[in-house]
Amino acid sequence: MNAPAVLGFATDQYHQYVINRAEYKAEYGHWQTLTLPADFRVNAVHASLLRTGKVLIVAGSGNDEKHFNAGTFKSLLWDPAGNTYKLIPTPDDMFCGGHTSLPDGRLLVAGGTQRYEKLDGAVKKAAGTMRVRNESPDRARTFPKGTVFVASNGREYATTAPVTVPAAVKTGSGSRTVVTASEQHVFVEAVGEGGDYVTDGRAQYRIKGLTSVDAHNLYGMSDKMTLEKQEYQGIRSAFEFNPDTELYEQVTDMAHARWYPTLTGLGDGRVVTVSGLDDTGQILNGNDNEIYDPKNKTWAKAPDRYFPTYPSIFLTTSGKLFYSGSNAGYGPADKGREPGLWDLADNTFQPVPGLRDPALTETSSSVLLPPAQAQKVMVLGGGGVGESPLSTARTDIADLSAAKPAFTPGPDLPAGGTRYLNSVILPDDTVFTTGGSSGYRGKSGSDLLKAQVYHPDTNAFTTAAEPAVGRNYHSEALLLPDGRVAVLGSNPLFADEANTTPGGFEQRIEIYTPAYLFHGDRPQLTAVPEGAKLGSTVRVGAARPEAVATAKLIRPSSVTHVTDVDQRSVALDITGRTADGVSLTLPDNPNLLPPGWYMLFLTDAAGTPSLARWIQVTG
Template identity: 25%
Template sequence: MFKRSLSAQGIWHLKYLLPAILFLFLFLYGSNFHAVAAGSQAHLKGRFGPLHDWPVIPIAMMLMPDGRVIAYGTDTVGTQIGNLLYVIWDPSLGIGSNAFETLPNTTLTDIYCAGQAHLPDGRGLFFGGDAFLNTKRQYAHANVNVFDSSTDTLTHHPKNMTFKRWYATAVTLPNGEHVVMGGRNSRDFPGTPTIPATVATYSPTPEVRTTDGQWRVLSSATSNAAYGALGSTGVAWFYPRAWVNPQGKLFILGHDGSMYKLDTSGTGTLSKYKSTTLPGLNSLPSIMYAPGRILSVRDNRKASVVNINGSGEPVVTSGGTLAKKRQYSNATVLANGSVWINGGSSTGNDLAGAALDSELWNPSTKIWKATARAATPRLYHSTSLLLPNGSVITGGGGTPGPLTQLNGEIYYPPYLFKKDGSGQFSPRPVIVDAPTTMMSWNEQFSIEASENIFRITLVRIGATTHAFNNETRFFNLPTPQKGNRIVTVKTPASANVAPPGFYMLFVWNLDGTPSVAKIIQIG
């Protein structure tokens, strides 16, 4: 009797009763139903916000001291053009069209695939870029451009580099100077009856831009292996991975696993370490996640940790194994010091092996875990950048690529969510008082928050392109008075570990939730 009722009248009633129950549930709980269902793992994996439009493909992004982002890479339909455009995005205005300002590049230079770094006063520097020659792009030029966020203007600096560079790396030195290395000068061109052929040439000699804008060539440090046309992968020139080590010299991690030290004094001295690490690819990210410690994603899903704190050989240890091979992915040091990697593909710049899910690396355990899944692939010419609210903007990809990605997504890390599985954002402490004037290194200062402080972290504002954020640095500031609303801490010990410039200051409450950062200046 019961079975007959269920199969006849019961099923008929369920057919109409279930939609009614669902409608009533949604009516009573509204948008909270979606938040709970979609965000139940948010405290473990984080969550992506909605896919949103960008005016250009953000091939390069840089965070400025006022909390806004400058991005550039293409025109408004995703095409590489001569002078390009640049975009200013104000994250405080959200992700609507009113949050973006698109401005013309009037410098008469093309900053496509330029090198980039911050000046100590917060302005952005762009070194080299693309040039049009022999009816082809992807040659190079030696121009230097400066972006001033106080006026939103990009201007050409009168003192050019000595060498033309396309895909060069710029490193901020402890004294506020910049060393520029690598990059291609010209490309292969077979020629025509009227146009002579050209061959690919590179710029294997680094140079230093002094604080007054002059240039000093490191003629004694020329190397095709460290940052030129050689190395086992043949692309040492392709955005060389380089950082200042705690002794004030430059450390260079080759795409092929070789490692070098560069002394930038005088005409320069380059030496090669005996130690090596696993072979890598120029399409894989490396990032300094702690003072003198680099996490480098190598080939075949392996990661290496390179410790350059000692005065001798670098110490290389395992950084664990990623779940997926991620060519053209991006690595971002989060506000808590963990490293998040998103995007990439196991098969190169195509969709066959594209990874929508992301991975998070714990620096204490060296373990990787799966995190949230994006709406769209991020491949060649994509970027990711930590924002002052502790989230990450990730966007771009294309030109060339299987997709023209005039869009972005914001990733909200696990530390922003309540730990009860509700998927709701956790209440955040507020920084009530923090320094507003420039501080020096190893200087004591006080911070006041709206609730008791249990941790303080510092992250240098980033500049990222081509799977490399060359500016970011992370610090855990020792907090002996933790548990109080007012605590006293010190800035990092020296300019060797914390180059002069601007840093995001986060305070953390007992629940492990960070404040929105205050941006402070050290110099």
């Protein structure tokens, strides 16, 4: 009766023996699992590598409504070098916001959660969008959260957030004066439960407590109040995380609330911000894109362009932005799904054709293949819109340097149809891909305990050691300065193959050590200047300069929902050698090498990388 257990134990023991052999590690690499003390475990929804080498792991409320209602928001700062960690005060719910590195090494975090979704049947109070209007040109008005709007039948609805309505716009003079009312929307909820508060027609509402002229000039308009499903809602808040003080610092709010936005750094150091669900749960329609200027910490309007949520948008050498088609979950299936090049200068969009399985780009992975000079973007896997059970093994590659860019087929993913795959650029000019599931959020036990390495030079995958922990929705992976890869998060819908037990959030961290770190001594960087200008030549110290085969600057990752538009590997020219170092020349194009902090890696002929040293690239 004990035979199966004995055989299972023996099989596991033999497996551990095999994967820990030196020959195995040298070919496939090696995994280790890190379990943090209970007080420091967080739901890793976002992960960003800082110029200090530490990883900022942001949970916010962590997809846990109990934490949201309690105002319990978490961030963890983890130092992989010494395996130390500390909790960071988190001033707002950054859950499902967006983020990117800034030129000075700070991390911009924008958006997050104002309100959790409520599914059909769970909505007890009728609710909807109230358009608050101001017909007075004299001044703007701000109304606090909880402001009550009263319908003609006396039913009352309260705002769930504060709202500021600009002053009306006055044009002309004398008898030709025209006043155009201003308008701002806010979500409202009935003060009582039940169907008596449901409305299905457009109506005007007075603001409780206003009298006389104010009551005439300020009022609400709404099309309907319903008990239908309510989507997540975003916030306008934005912060910079300071890696020196290790604290969040609030900056100017965005003009528009965002939940699931993408932030992409530009060659001039500014950041373009697109998409997301607003503060009423509606997907932004594309005329609300914004650009953040880190010099004065303010936002300005960006050109109009609609995208689904968390679109993968990469900066190209021309300064145009390439949308690969990858996205993460909200928006209609027939809008904004086509890949293409977006020119911010004239707001034109050039479609890039040829992507196979174009309806299966949701929860797919996209990566700017190394070196960035090649200007090739790869799309890997993906699934159908929403809770679709469909997934694809497709990989396709777009050569953006071509006169007429188009996708061409890459090799199929070895594990078959895969959603939520994480892709990480390695210093040896390969791409490590890991995890994912064949089904929506790992349903029916569909996590894929597989990893592989893509080789751009041969356009092929090779097998890597298998991870021990399944990863799907809300998972991340990023390159560490020592050449290893950290893999975090996962938020399966169910914990069993029968889909009967609710899933929990995976809080273990896995670290993958690539095979190249088992090939003997690694190159050594002995001295690096703190900064370098575009187009300049810098001298770096190296223990064995004659063995240095390549040099590259790798931008640190800032990843969420398997979306990482920050990471890129830029090859440097080796223009000289001395007895104790090499001279490296940087490209002069800020769209290829955007300003900011980078990891400098040297590799030998076998692809073994040095420990990275940090260097700031300036214009």
